[in-house]
Amino acid sequence: MDLNLSFFTGLSCGVIIGISLFALKQYFGSFSKAAKTVQKFSSNSEYKLVLVVRTDLNMSKGKIAAQCGHAAVGAFEKALKRDPESLKVWQMTGQAKIALKTDSVDEIKQIAENAKKIGLITSLIRDAGRTQIAPNSITVLGVGPAPKDVVDRVTGHLKLL
Template identity: 55%
Template sequence: MESIVDIYNTLATRHYSVLHVFSAGTFGVFVGLTVQRWWQGRRQKAPAPLSPSLASPRSYQDDSESDTDEDSDSLRAHKMVLVVRTDLGMGKGKIAAQCCHAAVAAVQTAQYKAPDVLRKWEKYGAAKVALKCSSEKELLHLHALARKAGLVAEYIEDAGRTQIPEGSRTVLAIGPAPIQAVDTVTGHLKLL
């Protein structure tokens, strides 16, 4: 039985066209495997997120961790408040869903109106506080005050598919913003 080297030598000396085909085939397989590995590596990488600050996992810092910035207290002193109407008689699940809608709307607005404030708020825990108000009139008044103060303020109008009438304004999100600025608008409200 002949070894592979003997077969190769025989082909090399007597059959030049077979040698060329064999060499070209080997080279083609090598190139194909290389391209396949490169392509699979590209496909496994995650696509670039639309908003890097929202797409990547966050590691929140608590108050016990040190910060070398001179204004570390002002960086951490940001919050969002969610003002919930209590006169509608919403159930706990409905309130939770409406608060989520309001928080998402406020963050989306802050992405283009106050990106630096949003980044600071996210970096230090994204504090949210649920407060209560007793009427739509009060909710709209708070919305107007917040907007006048230059704060992000978004309220949610319910679609009316479950517990409450269509178009009911259920929750107002104010912020993210510095705590002092938010408290000038909502400091008198009680916790939910």
């Protein structure tokens, strides 16, 4: 009888220890993933999402707001799949969004290319052409969310909208 009791006591302790170790690995593993994200960009700065708006299209304020919304949602969806750790950091630190302007389709394409080269998420928005803008026109580029200093490498030269 003592042998059976000892066996089941040992088995129970082993299961509890195993579950505890698994839980600790999961808990601390999530922290190491977040740390890897910051290391990916070699930055400790705050996170932001930049929306680069083309001003040469002469969009109304409402149209700009709608296009920025498309870019923000697009960037969010891509971040959810490609870089959920950065997305979580951005969400937990105020979800900063900055609107900047450019007056050139060539510049917005170059910014998108440069951002992709350094591993930033981009969301390039093309208008459907149902209202003010010609179909397939590039209107807004979302860059990030990512550390401010990293995003500024490709958008720091632009002025606020």
